[in-house]
Amino acid sequence: MENQWFTISVYSENSVGLLNRISGIFLKRHINIESLNVSKSEIENVSKFTIVVFTTEDWTRKIVQQIEKQIEVIKAFYHTDDEIIYQESAIFKIDSDLLFDERQIQNIIKEHNATIVTVARDFFVLAKTGRRNEIDEMHDAFEPFGILQFVRSGRISVSKETMPISNLLEEFQLNN
CATH class of the missing domain: 3.30.70.1150 (ACT-like. Chain A, domain 2)
Structure with missing residues (x-):
């Protein structure tokens, strides 16, 4: 597989230490984070990490799966540059x-x-x-x-397509 740019979006609870654990996932695989931005999201008490990497889709998929195993992570997605603004x-x-x-x-x-x-x-x-x-x-x-x-600054982005995260975040907000 060929290396290309991927933007990983991680929606999570605002939790101390999560950034350290997420960066450790990249460190273990020797994948450099090219850009990183963390901000509040459209849902109260939910943060959005925007992480840019230059690697293969296979590695990106594996990284997203590992990120989603973190307790505070609600959902993680990855996109190519053509799929986001x-x-x-x-x-x-x-x-x-x-x-x-x-x-x-x-x-x-x-x-x-x-x-x-x-x-x-x-x-x-x-x-x-x-x-x-x-x-x-x-x-x-x-x-x-x-x-x-x-x-x-780090990259900021939104997806072109409707993301299922909106429903997940609404459920999360109702439960908290």
């Missing part, structure tokens, strides 16, 4: 002299639909939301000018 966010800190002295910097900002978050005497901060490759392209465009700081 997803975004990442990034923040760039750049030397403020470049904003005023390098015309190309303003063009990069416009071309990549970035937003200026703040401008200070010594630096300015840009925000970019999009797919990983769009953020990478913007990073590559700024790199020759120097990036003072850079940070990227």
Whole structure:
């Protein structure tokens, strides 16, 4: 089987130590977590983990099965990139002299639909939301000018298809 990108969605009770146990599942199989985001879900007291991996579907299926064995996990799913709508966010800190002295910097900002978050005497901060490759392209465009700081969020996603998790989560909420 061929490696590809998978997004794993894990719905769980909000429990201390669960992230550690989930990451241990990946560690045992020597699979790197490329992106991780944890947030509340659409159901009260239920968290959603969004985990991105680059591996085979067989390994992904086995990982999801192991994750579902955790007591606090309500349900886990995996999807290919074609089956979800997803975004990442990034923040760039750049030397403020470049904003005023390098015309190309303003063009990069416009071309990549970035937003200026703040401008200070010594630096300015840009925000970019999009797919990983769009953020990478913007990073590559700024790199020759120097990036003072850079940070990227984990992937966030929703499935294109209706997910059966909604019914499971409603039942969970009624029982708690």
